Amino acid sequence: xxxxxxxxxxxxxxxxxxxxxxxxxxxxxxxxxxxxxxxxxxxxxxxxxxxxxxxxxxxxxxxxxxxxxxxxxxxxxxxxxxxxxxxxxxxxxxxxxxxxxxxxxxx
Amino acid sequence: xxxxxxxxxxxxxxxxxxxxxxxxxxxxxxxxxxxxxxxxxxxxxxxxxxxxxxxxxxxxxxxxxxxxxxxxxxxxxxxxxxxxxxxxxxxxxxxxxxxxxxxxxxxxxxxxxxxxxxxxxxxxxxxxxxxxxxxxxxxxxxxxxxxxxxxxxxxxxxxxxxxxxxxxxxxxxxxxxxxxxxxxxxxxxxxxxxxxxxxxxxxxxxxxxxxxxxxxxxxxxxxxxxxxxxxxxxxxxxxxxxxxxxxxxxxxxxxxxxxxxxxxxxxxxxxxxxxxxxxxxxxxxxxxxxxxxxxxxxxxxxxxxxxxxxxxxxxxxxxxxxxxxxxxxxxxxxxxxxxxxxxxxxxxxxxxxxxxxxxxxxxxxxx
Numbered sequence: 294x295x296x297x298x299x300x301x302x303x304x305x306x307x308x309x310x311x312x313x314x315x316x317x318x319x320x321x322x323x324x325x326x327x328x329x330x331x332x333x334x335x336x337x338x339x340x341x342x343x344x345x346x347x348x349x350x351x352x353x354x355x356x357x358x359x360x361x362x363x364x365x366x367x368x369x370x371x372x373x374x375x376x377x378x379x380x381x382x383x384x385x386x387x388x389x390x391x392x393x394x395x396x397x398x399x400x
Numbered sequence: 401x402x403x404x405x406x407x408x409x410x411x412x413x414x415x416x417x418x419x420x421x422x423x424x425x426x427x428x429x430x431x432x433x434x435x436x437x438x439x440x441x442x443x444x445x446x447x448x449x450x451x452x453x454x455x456x457x458x459x460x461x462x463x464x465x466x467x468x469x470x471x472x473x474x475x476x477x478x479x480x481x482x483x484x485x486x487x488x489x490x491x492x493x494x495x496x497x498x499x500x501x502x503x504x505x506x507x508x509x510x511x512x513x514x515x516x517x518x519x520x521x522x523x524x525x526x527x528x529x530x531x532x533x534x535x536x537x538x539x540x541x542x543x544x545x546x547x548x549x550x551x552x553x554x555x556x557x558x559x560x561x562x563x564x565x566x567x568x569x570x571x572x573x574x575x576x577x578x579x580x581x582x583x584x585x586x587x588x589x590x591x592x593x594x595x596x597x598x599x600x601x602x603x604x605x606x607x608x609x610x611x612x613x614x615x616x617x618x619x620x621x622x623x624x625x626x627x628x629x630x631x632x633x634x635x636x637x638x639x640x641x642x643x644x645x646x647x648x649x650x651x652x653x654x655x656x657x658x659x660x661x662x663x664x665x666x667x668x669x670x671x672x673x674x675x676x677x678x679x680x681x682x683x684x685x686x687x688x689x690x691x692x693x694x695x696x697x698x699x700x701x702x703x704x705x706x707x708x709x710x711x712x713x714x715x716x717x718x719x720x721x722x723x724x725x726x727x728x729x730x731x732x733x734x735x736x737x738x739x740x741x742x743x744x745x746x747x748x749x750x751x752x753x754x755x756x757x758x759x760x761x762x763x764x765x766x767x
Contacts, residue, residue, distance in 0.1 A: 344654040348656050366551065
Protein backbone atom coordinates (compact mmCIF):
# COMPACT_ATOMS: atom_id res chain seq x y z
CA UNK A 294 0.00 0.00 0.00
CA UNK A 295 1.26 3.51 -0.68
CA UNK A 296 2.36 5.64 2.20
CA UNK A 297 0.53 8.87 1.54
CA UNK A 298 1.98 11.04 4.31
CA UNK A 299 3.29 14.37 3.14
CA UNK A 300 1.33 14.66 -0.06
CA UNK A 301 -1.20 17.28 0.68
CA UNK A 302 -0.03 20.45 2.36
CA UNK A 303 3.03 22.61 2.61
CA UNK A 304 3.55 21.26 6.14
CA UNK A 305 3.48 17.67 4.82
CA UNK A 306 0.32 16.96 6.85
CA UNK A 307 -2.83 15.25 5.63
CA UNK A 308 -5.93 17.38 6.22
CA UNK A 309 -7.86 16.09 9.21
CA UNK A 310 -11.06 15.76 7.18
CA UNK A 311 -9.25 13.34 4.91
CA UNK A 312 -7.89 11.34 7.84
CA UNK A 313 -11.44 11.08 9.18
CA UNK A 314 -12.75 9.75 5.85
CA UNK A 315 -9.87 7.29 5.60
CA UNK A 316 -10.45 5.96 9.11
CA UNK A 317 -14.13 5.47 8.35
CA UNK A 318 -13.14 3.53 5.24
CA UNK A 319 -10.58 1.40 7.14
CA UNK A 320 -13.06 0.47 9.86
CA UNK A 321 -15.79 -0.34 7.34
CA UNK A 322 -13.37 -2.53 5.38
CA UNK A 323 -12.17 -4.30 8.55
CA UNK A 324 -15.75 -5.12 9.57
CA UNK A 325 -16.84 -5.76 5.97
CA UNK A 326 -19.80 -3.39 6.24
CA UNK A 327 -20.86 -0.51 3.92
CA UNK A 328 -19.04 2.76 4.54
CA UNK A 329 -22.41 4.49 4.99
CA UNK A 330 -22.96 2.51 8.19
CA UNK A 331 -19.88 4.03 9.84
CA UNK A 332 -19.67 7.61 11.13
CA UNK A 333 -17.11 9.46 13.23
CA UNK A 334 -19.43 9.06 16.22
CA UNK A 335 -19.81 5.31 15.78
CA UNK A 336 -18.40 3.55 18.79
CA UNK A 337 -16.14 0.54 18.45
CA UNK A 338 -18.54 -1.24 20.79
CA UNK A 339 -21.59 -0.76 18.56
CA UNK A 340 -19.54 -1.73 15.50
CA UNK A 341 -18.38 -4.85 17.41
CA UNK A 342 -14.72 -3.95 16.82
CA UNK A 343 -12.90 -6.24 19.22
CA UNK A 344 -9.26 -6.70 20.16
CA UNK A 345 -8.57 -8.95 17.15
CA UNK A 346 -10.11 -6.35 14.80
CA UNK A 347 -7.86 -3.73 16.36
CA UNK A 348 -4.74 -5.79 15.58
CA UNK A 349 -5.82 -5.86 11.89
CA UNK A 350 -6.70 -2.16 11.98
CA UNK A 351 -3.32 -1.34 13.49
CA UNK A 352 -1.67 -3.17 10.56
CA UNK A 353 -3.82 -1.12 8.13
CA UNK A 354 -2.91 2.12 9.92
CA UNK A 355 0.76 1.14 9.80
CA UNK A 356 0.56 0.37 6.07
CA UNK A 357 -1.31 3.56 5.22
CA UNK A 358 0.43 6.10 7.42
CA UNK A 359 3.68 4.51 8.58
CA UNK A 360 2.69 5.02 12.22
CA UNK A 361 1.98 2.76 15.14
CA UNK A 362 -0.89 3.22 17.59
CA UNK A 363 0.02 0.71 20.29
CA UNK A 364 -2.52 -1.34 22.21
CA UNK A 365 -1.50 0.51 25.34
CA UNK A 366 -3.42 3.51 23.93
CA UNK A 367 -6.41 1.46 22.87
CA UNK A 368 -8.46 2.14 25.98
CA UNK A 369 -8.70 5.79 24.90
CA UNK A 370 -10.03 4.89 21.44
CA UNK A 371 -13.75 4.36 21.87
CA UNK A 372 -15.09 5.94 18.66
CA UNK A 373 -13.96 6.27 15.06
CA UNK A 374 -13.34 9.95 15.83
CA UNK A 375 -10.92 8.91 18.62
CA UNK A 376 -9.12 6.73 16.09
CA UNK A 377 -8.85 9.60 13.59
CA UNK A 378 -7.58 11.90 16.36
CA UNK A 379 -5.03 9.24 17.35
CA UNK A 380 -3.82 8.94 13.77
CA UNK A 381 -3.57 12.74 13.37
CA UNK A 382 -1.66 12.98 16.65
CA UNK A 383 0.78 10.22 15.68
CA UNK A 384 1.31 11.76 12.23
CA UNK A 385 2.02 15.12 13.81
CA UNK A 386 4.49 13.54 16.24
CA UNK A 387 6.19 11.73 13.36
CA UNK A 388 6.49 14.93 11.31
CA UNK A 389 7.80 16.83 14.32
CA UNK A 390 10.41 14.13 14.98
CA UNK A 391 11.53 14.27 11.34
CA UNK A 392 11.70 18.07 11.46
CA UNK A 393 13.83 18.02 14.62
CA UNK A 394 16.12 15.40 13.15
CA UNK A 395 16.58 17.49 10.04
CA UNK A 396 17.24 20.61 12.09
CA UNK A 397 19.76 18.71 14.20
CA UNK A 398 21.58 17.37 11.16
CA UNK A 399 21.60 20.77 9.50
CA UNK A 400 23.18 22.50 12.51
CA UNK B 401 -12.16 15.46 47.45
CA UNK B 402 -8.71 14.48 48.69
CA UNK B 403 -7.68 10.87 49.26
CA UNK B 404 -4.60 9.45 50.93
CA UNK B 405 -4.08 6.78 48.25
CA UNK B 406 -5.63 6.32 44.85
CA UNK B 407 -4.91 3.11 42.96
CA UNK B 408 -5.50 3.26 39.21
CA UNK B 409 -6.35 -0.28 38.08
CA UNK B 410 -7.90 -3.20 39.95
CA UNK B 411 -5.95 -6.14 38.54
CA UNK B 412 -3.57 -8.40 40.46
CA UNK B 413 -1.12 -5.67 41.45
CA UNK B 414 -3.55 -2.84 42.13
CA UNK B 415 -6.07 -4.86 44.12
CA UNK B 416 -3.33 -6.59 46.13
CA UNK B 417 -1.68 -3.33 47.05
CA UNK B 418 -5.00 -1.68 47.88
CA UNK B 419 -5.97 -4.55 50.18
CA UNK B 420 -2.67 -4.35 52.10
CA UNK B 421 -3.08 -0.59 52.63
CA UNK B 422 -6.71 -0.92 53.72
CA UNK B 423 -5.76 -3.69 56.17
CA UNK B 424 -3.28 -1.24 57.67
CA UNK B 425 -6.10 1.25 58.17
CA UNK B 426 -5.25 3.60 55.32
CA UNK B 427 -7.75 5.45 53.13
CA UNK B 428 -7.69 3.79 49.70
CA UNK B 429 -9.74 4.51 46.59
CA UNK B 430 -9.34 2.08 43.69
CA UNK B 431 -10.48 2.91 40.15
CA UNK B 432 -11.23 -0.09 37.91
CA UNK B 433 -12.09 0.45 34.25
CA UNK B 434 -14.20 -2.67 33.78
CA UNK B 435 -17.61 -3.28 35.31
CA UNK B 436 -17.46 -7.05 35.70
CA UNK B 437 -15.38 -10.21 35.20
CA UNK B 438 -13.65 -10.35 31.85
CA UNK B 439 -11.03 -12.29 29.93
CA UNK B 440 -7.43 -11.17 30.05
CA UNK B 441 -4.57 -12.08 27.75
CA UNK B 442 -2.50 -14.15 30.17
CA UNK B 443 -1.00 -17.62 30.40
CA UNK B 444 -2.77 -18.04 33.78
CA UNK B 445 0.07 -19.93 35.43
CA UNK B 446 0.28 -19.41 39.18
CA UNK B 447 3.84 -20.13 40.28
CA UNK B 448 4.96 -20.85 43.82
CA UNK B 449 5.61 -17.16 44.47
CA UNK B 450 2.18 -16.17 43.18
CA UNK B 451 0.55 -18.77 45.44
CA UNK B 452 2.57 -17.45 48.38
CA UNK B 453 1.19 -13.93 47.90
CA UNK B 454 -2.37 -15.15 47.37
CA UNK B 455 -2.21 -17.09 50.62
CA UNK B 456 -1.03 -13.92 52.41
CA UNK B 457 -4.27 -12.34 51.17
CA UNK B 458 -6.29 -15.32 52.37
CA UNK B 459 -7.16 -16.36 48.81
CA UNK B 460 -7.21 -20.08 48.02
CA UNK B 461 -7.26 -20.65 44.23
CA UNK B 462 -8.23 -24.30 44.69
CA UNK B 463 -11.50 -23.15 46.19
CA UNK B 464 -12.27 -21.56 42.82
CA UNK B 465 -11.46 -24.71 40.88
CA UNK B 466 -7.77 -24.08 40.12
CA UNK B 467 -6.04 -27.19 38.75
CA UNK B 468 -2.54 -28.36 39.73
CA UNK B 469 0.38 -28.14 37.31
CA UNK B 470 3.40 -30.22 38.26
CA UNK B 471 5.24 -30.64 34.98
CA UNK B 472 6.30 -28.75 31.89
CA UNK B 473 6.69 -30.01 28.34
CA UNK B 474 8.52 -28.38 25.46
CA UNK B 475 7.40 -29.32 21.97
CA UNK B 476 7.91 -28.21 18.40
CA UNK B 477 6.84 -30.64 15.66
CA UNK B 478 6.72 -33.26 18.41
CA UNK B 479 7.58 -33.48 22.08
CA UNK B 480 11.18 -32.42 22.75
CA UNK B 481 11.41 -32.70 26.53
CA UNK B 482 9.33 -33.14 29.64
CA UNK B 483 10.26 -32.53 33.24
CA UNK B 484 8.71 -31.98 36.63
CA UNK B 485 8.60 -28.44 37.91
CA UNK B 486 10.60 -27.60 41.05
CA UNK B 487 7.28 -26.61 42.69
CA UNK B 488 3.57 -27.39 42.25
CA UNK B 489 1.82 -24.60 40.41
CA UNK B 490 -1.86 -23.92 39.90
CA UNK B 491 -3.83 -22.84 36.88
CA UNK B 492 -6.86 -20.54 37.17
CA UNK B 493 -8.43 -18.10 34.72
CA UNK B 494 -7.83 -14.39 35.27
CA UNK B 495 -11.55 -13.92 34.82
CA UNK B 496 -12.09 -15.81 38.05
CA UNK B 497 -8.96 -14.82 39.95
CA UNK B 498 -9.04 -11.06 39.40
CA UNK B 499 -12.63 -10.81 40.57
CA UNK B 500 -11.78 -12.80 43.71
CA UNK B 501 -8.87 -10.48 44.55
CA UNK B 502 -10.95 -7.37 43.91
CA UNK B 503 -13.85 -8.65 46.04
CA UNK B 504 -11.34 -9.44 48.76
CA UNK B 505 -9.96 -5.90 48.59
CA UNK B 506 -13.46 -4.44 48.97
CA UNK B 507 -14.17 -6.75 51.88
CA UNK B 508 -11.15 -5.40 53.78
CA UNK B 509 -12.13 -1.78 53.28
CA UNK B 510 -10.96 -0.58 49.86
CA UNK B 511 -13.45 1.79 48.20
CA UNK B 512 -13.78 0.50 44.63
CA UNK B 513 -15.26 2.51 41.76
CA UNK B 514 -15.97 0.22 38.83
CA UNK B 515 -16.53 1.44 35.31
CA UNK B 516 -14.12 4.26 36.14
CA UNK B 517 -10.91 5.08 34.30
CA UNK B 518 -8.37 7.85 34.75
CA UNK B 519 -7.98 10.14 31.75
CA UNK B 520 -5.47 12.61 33.09
CA UNK B 521 -2.94 12.62 35.87
CA UNK B 522 -1.16 15.83 36.79
CA UNK B 523 0.73 17.17 39.73
CA UNK B 524 -0.28 20.36 41.50
CA UNK B 525 1.80 21.38 44.50
CA UNK B 526 1.85 18.46 46.94
CA UNK B 527 -1.10 16.63 45.46
CA UNK B 528 -2.03 14.63 42.37
CA UNK B 529 -5.05 15.59 40.28
CA UNK B 530 -6.84 12.73 38.57
CA UNK B 531 -9.45 13.49 35.93
CA UNK B 532 -11.76 10.62 35.07
CA UNK B 533 -12.94 9.66 31.56
CA UNK B 534 -16.45 9.47 33.01
CA UNK B 535 -16.21 13.05 34.31
CA UNK B 536 -15.26 14.33 37.72
CA UNK B 537 -11.89 14.39 39.41
CA UNK B 538 -10.13 13.28 42.56
CA UNK B 539 -7.10 14.67 44.36
CA UNK B 540 -4.66 12.27 45.96
CA UNK B 541 -1.62 12.42 48.18
CA UNK B 542 -0.27 9.19 46.69
CA UNK B 543 -0.94 7.55 43.33
CA UNK B 544 -0.35 3.92 42.42
CA UNK B 545 -0.34 3.24 38.69
CA UNK B 546 -1.53 -0.32 38.16
CA UNK B 547 -3.14 -0.07 34.74
CA UNK B 548 -1.46 -3.20 33.39
CA UNK B 549 -1.25 -3.17 29.61
CA UNK B 550 -2.98 0.22 29.35
CA UNK B 551 -0.74 3.28 29.47
CA UNK B 552 -2.15 6.44 30.97
CA UNK B 553 -1.94 9.42 28.60
CA UNK B 554 1.28 11.23 29.32
CA UNK B 555 2.71 8.31 31.28
CA UNK B 556 3.86 5.98 28.51
CA UNK B 557 6.24 3.06 28.88
CA UNK B 558 9.11 2.50 26.48
CA UNK B 559 9.12 -0.45 24.07
CA UNK B 560 11.07 -3.12 25.98
CA UNK B 561 13.39 -5.72 24.43
CA UNK B 562 11.01 -7.86 22.44
CA UNK B 563 7.91 -5.98 21.35
CA UNK B 564 7.02 -7.31 17.92
CA UNK B 565 4.87 -10.12 19.29
CA UNK B 566 1.10 -10.28 19.11
CA UNK B 567 -0.68 -12.37 21.75
CA UNK B 568 -3.81 -14.33 20.88
CA UNK B 569 -5.72 -16.24 23.53
CA UNK B 570 -8.45 -18.83 23.17
CA UNK B 571 -10.09 -21.36 25.45
CA UNK B 572 -10.85 -24.88 24.26
CA UNK B 573 -12.68 -27.88 25.56
CA UNK B 574 -10.27 -30.61 24.51
CA UNK B 575 -11.33 -34.14 23.69
CA UNK B 576 -11.34 -36.52 26.68
CA UNK B 577 -8.16 -38.23 25.45
CA UNK B 578 -6.30 -34.94 25.05
CA UNK B 579 -7.57 -33.63 28.40
CA UNK B 580 -6.09 -36.70 30.03
CA UNK B 581 -2.81 -36.31 28.11
CA UNK B 582 -2.49 -32.66 29.14
CA UNK B 583 -3.53 -33.16 32.77
CA UNK B 584 -1.00 -31.73 35.24
CA UNK B 585 1.18 -30.17 32.57
CA UNK B 586 1.85 -26.82 30.98
CA UNK B 587 3.10 -27.19 27.42
CA UNK B 588 5.25 -24.72 25.51
CA UNK B 589 4.88 -25.44 21.79
CA UNK B 590 7.06 -23.78 19.16
CA UNK B 591 6.17 -23.05 15.54
CA UNK B 592 7.69 -20.79 12.87
CA UNK B 593 7.20 -17.18 13.89
CA UNK B 594 5.99 -17.84 17.42
CA UNK B 595 5.14 -20.15 20.26
CA UNK B 596 2.15 -21.02 22.37
CA UNK B 597 1.39 -22.10 25.89
CA UNK B 598 -1.29 -24.72 26.49
CA UNK B 599 -2.50 -25.68 29.94
CA UNK B 600 -5.66 -26.87 31.62
CA UNK B 601 -7.68 -24.34 33.64
CA UNK B 602 -10.79 -24.74 35.80
CA UNK B 603 -14.04 -26.34 34.62
CA UNK B 604 -12.36 -28.81 32.29
CA UNK B 605 -11.23 -26.08 29.91
CA UNK B 606 -7.81 -25.43 28.41
CA UNK B 607 -6.06 -22.11 27.83
CA UNK B 608 -4.13 -21.60 24.58
CA UNK B 609 -2.11 -18.39 24.86
CA UNK B 610 -0.22 -17.93 21.62
CA UNK B 611 2.45 -15.43 20.62
CA UNK B 612 3.25 -14.69 17.01
CA UNK B 613 5.42 -12.06 15.37
CA UNK B 614 3.66 -9.20 13.67
CA UNK B 615 5.43 -10.14 10.46
CA UNK B 616 4.14 -13.71 10.53
CA UNK B 617 0.65 -12.55 11.45
CA UNK B 618 0.64 -10.16 8.49
CA UNK B 619 1.60 -13.06 6.21
CA UNK B 620 -1.41 -14.87 7.59
CA UNK B 621 -3.60 -11.85 6.83
CA UNK B 622 -4.38 -11.32 10.51
CA UNK B 623 -6.71 -14.32 10.49
CA UNK B 624 -7.04 -16.39 13.66
CA UNK B 625 -8.07 -19.45 11.66
CA UNK B 626 -4.96 -19.08 9.51
CA UNK B 627 -2.77 -18.70 12.62
CA UNK B 628 -4.14 -21.93 14.13
CA UNK B 629 -3.76 -23.74 10.84
CA UNK B 630 -0.17 -22.51 10.51
CA UNK B 631 0.74 -23.55 14.07
CA UNK B 632 -0.90 -26.97 13.69
CA UNK B 633 0.68 -27.54 10.29
CA UNK B 634 4.13 -27.06 11.79
CA UNK B 635 3.37 -28.83 15.06
CA UNK B 636 1.65 -32.19 14.75
CA UNK B 637 1.90 -32.23 18.55
CA UNK B 638 -0.40 -29.19 18.73
CA UNK B 639 -2.62 -30.57 16.00
CA UNK B 640 -3.12 -33.71 18.08
CA UNK B 641 -3.86 -31.70 21.22
CA UNK B 642 -6.55 -29.72 19.41
CA UNK B 643 -8.06 -32.60 17.47
CA UNK B 644 -11.68 -33.07 18.46
CA UNK B 645 -11.61 -29.88 20.53
CA UNK B 646 -14.24 -27.17 20.72
CA UNK B 647 -13.28 -23.49 20.86
CA UNK B 648 -15.10 -21.74 23.72
CA UNK B 649 -14.91 -18.11 22.59
CA UNK B 650 -16.28 -16.75 19.29
CA UNK B 651 -13.04 -14.85 18.71
CA UNK B 652 -9.64 -14.91 20.42
CA UNK B 653 -8.66 -12.08 22.76
CA UNK B 654 -5.76 -10.22 21.13
CA UNK B 655 -3.03 -7.91 22.33
CA UNK B 656 -0.11 -6.45 20.41
CA UNK B 657 2.92 -4.27 21.10
CA UNK B 658 3.51 -5.91 24.47
CA UNK B 659 6.73 -4.37 25.78
CA UNK B 660 8.37 -7.59 26.90
CA UNK B 661 11.52 -6.86 28.85
CA UNK B 662 10.31 -3.44 29.99
CA UNK B 663 11.41 -2.30 33.44
CA UNK B 664 10.35 1.08 34.79
CA UNK B 665 13.33 3.38 35.30
CA UNK B 666 14.14 4.57 38.78
CA UNK B 667 12.79 8.09 38.64
CA UNK B 668 11.69 10.81 40.95
CA UNK B 669 8.26 11.63 39.60
CA UNK B 670 6.66 10.29 42.78
CA UNK B 671 4.43 7.68 41.11
CA UNK B 672 4.30 4.08 42.31
CA UNK B 673 4.28 1.80 39.26
CA UNK B 674 2.95 -1.70 39.83
CA UNK B 675 2.57 -4.90 37.83
CA UNK B 676 3.08 -4.50 34.08
CA UNK B 677 3.59 -0.79 34.59
CA UNK B 678 6.74 -1.70 36.53
CA UNK B 679 8.05 -4.72 34.62
CA UNK B 680 6.92 -6.98 31.76
CA UNK B 681 8.36 -10.48 31.65
CA UNK B 682 7.84 -12.70 28.56
CA UNK B 683 4.80 -14.89 29.06
CA UNK B 684 6.46 -18.29 28.75
CA UNK B 685 8.33 -17.75 32.03
CA UNK B 686 5.14 -18.26 34.02
CA UNK B 687 6.22 -15.45 36.33
CA UNK B 688 4.05 -12.58 35.12
CA UNK B 689 1.41 -13.00 37.79
CA UNK B 690 3.90 -13.53 40.60
CA UNK B 691 5.69 -10.32 39.59
CA UNK B 692 2.41 -8.39 39.65
CA UNK B 693 1.50 -9.77 43.08
CA UNK B 694 5.02 -9.22 44.40
CA UNK B 695 4.96 -5.60 43.23
CA UNK B 696 1.68 -5.00 45.06
CA UNK B 697 2.98 -6.44 48.33
CA UNK B 698 6.41 -4.82 48.10
CA UNK B 699 4.95 -1.41 47.31
CA UNK B 700 2.52 -1.73 50.23
CA UNK B 701 5.35 -2.67 52.62
CA UNK B 702 7.56 0.21 51.54
CA UNK B 703 4.75 2.76 51.45
CA UNK B 704 3.64 1.83 54.96
CA UNK B 705 7.26 2.15 56.08
CA UNK B 706 7.29 5.71 54.75
CA UNK B 707 9.62 5.03 51.82
CA UNK B 708 9.61 6.89 48.51
CA UNK B 709 8.53 5.24 45.24
CA UNK B 710 12.06 5.28 43.84
CA UNK B 711 13.16 2.92 46.64
CA UNK B 712 10.44 0.51 45.55
CA UNK B 713 11.50 0.77 41.91
CA UNK B 714 15.15 0.17 42.84
CA UNK B 715 14.21 -3.00 44.71
CA UNK B 716 12.01 -4.17 41.82
CA UNK B 717 14.85 -3.69 39.34
CA UNK B 718 17.28 -5.49 41.60
CA UNK B 719 14.99 -8.45 42.22
CA UNK B 720 13.75 -8.85 38.65
CA UNK B 721 16.76 -7.87 36.57
CA UNK B 722 18.11 -11.36 36.03
CA UNK B 723 14.76 -13.04 35.50
CA UNK B 724 13.55 -10.51 32.96
CA UNK B 725 16.90 -10.46 31.18
CA UNK B 726 17.03 -14.24 30.84
CA UNK B 727 13.39 -14.52 29.80
CA UNK B 728 13.67 -11.71 27.23
CA UNK B 729 16.77 -13.23 25.65
CA UNK B 730 15.10 -16.64 25.52
CA UNK B 731 11.94 -15.17 24.07
CA UNK B 732 13.95 -13.75 21.17
CA UNK B 733 15.75 -17.08 20.69
CA UNK B 734 12.56 -19.12 20.77
CA UNK B 735 11.22 -17.11 17.86
CA UNK B 736 14.38 -16.48 15.86
CA UNK B 737 16.31 -19.72 16.48
CA UNK B 738 13.78 -22.33 17.62
CA UNK B 739 16.21 -25.12 16.66
CA UNK B 740 18.11 -24.24 19.86
CA UNK B 741 15.19 -25.67 21.79
CA UNK B 742 16.43 -29.09 20.66
CA UNK B 743 19.15 -28.73 23.32
CA UNK B 744 16.43 -29.60 25.82
CA UNK B 745 16.22 -33.03 24.20
CA UNK B 746 19.65 -33.91 25.58
CA UNK B 747 19.26 -31.83 28.70
CA UNK B 748 15.63 -31.92 29.88
CA UNK B 749 16.74 -30.39 33.16
CA UNK B 750 17.20 -27.18 31.20
CA UNK B 751 13.48 -26.54 31.50
CA UNK B 752 13.70 -26.73 35.29
CA UNK B 753 16.83 -24.55 35.27
CA UNK B 754 15.03 -21.88 33.23
CA UNK B 755 11.98 -22.06 35.48
CA UNK B 756 14.27 -21.36 38.43
CA UNK B 757 16.29 -18.60 36.71
CA UNK B 758 13.29 -16.49 35.78
CA UNK B 759 11.70 -16.54 39.25
CA UNK B 760 11.72 -13.78 41.83
CA UNK B 761 14.62 -14.70 44.14
CA UNK B 762 13.58 -16.27 47.45
CA UNK B 763 15.47 -13.53 49.30
CA UNK B 764 13.27 -10.84 47.74
CA UNK B 765 9.92 -12.34 48.71
CA UNK B 766 7.76 -10.47 51.24
CA UNK B 767 6.82 -12.86 54.02
